[in-house]
Amino acid sequence: MNTPDLDELTSADTADGIDQHVVGAVIDHDGTFLLLKRPTDDFRGGTWELPSGKVEPTDTDLYAALHREVTEETGLTISTITGYLGAFDYTSGSGKHTRQHTWTVTVANPAELHLSEHDESAWVVTTEQHPVSAEIQQLIDTHLSGPTD
Template identity: 50%
Template sequence: MIDDCVLDGLTTQAANDGVGQLVVGAIVRAGGKILLLKRPADDFMGGIYELPSGKVEGEERLDAALIREVAEETGLTVTGIVAYLGSFDYTSGSGKKSRQFNFAAQVATSAPVRLTEHDSYLWAPLHEKPPVTDAVKEIVHAYRGLYQV
């Protein structure tokens, strides 16, 4: 798991930067593929693929939020958070300055994926360019570098 000091530092820095909403995202890998979820067409940024991700609630820690969000959105159980991969900022649908912290996560098993908030999912080959935003492409690139893919 990620050291508590790292997580606390990320949260503190976001507060110092005036970030109003914290979000966590996970790269979940099975074999040579990563899990991407497709947002509903009528949702904020509808139709795009993204990492399993979601808002940090109240005083929730980043690691707890990541475990919860992966479970809620995919039905998968996180067994380990093995690396911090970086963050990116964006403006949410409600106009809040948001920061998404991204981590490499291990899961107990990669199937079945049970969607609750997304239209569909795909296991994207890690060696190909994923159909995601430029910000998420940078996170995938950092993941590839970490694992020499």
């Protein structure tokens, strides 16, 4: 499994002036992955994205945040973190310099999907019918191009 040291990631982020960390997941299930559609009245409203969210002060590390965010947004439980796909930077709706770190994961209970923050979900094999941002597309392409280890 290709997974960088979490302390090295956060140290590099600090050195780069990152104000806010976000974690994201490509949830892989039987050759499909999960996309979520943001509510239209939200930041980047109406766009399709991966399950993701801010790292909170109560999270012990990026992995803890990843587990919490996947469960909060989807009701699913991560069973395995299978690899690290990379990161991208953006400016949040509140103007913070933000970096999203994204991993591939599998879940224990894919049939128990329950949305709490998004309008729609789709298990897909490509983003053709559910367009995503260029940054998310690059992460998905990395995932689809082969093993992350």
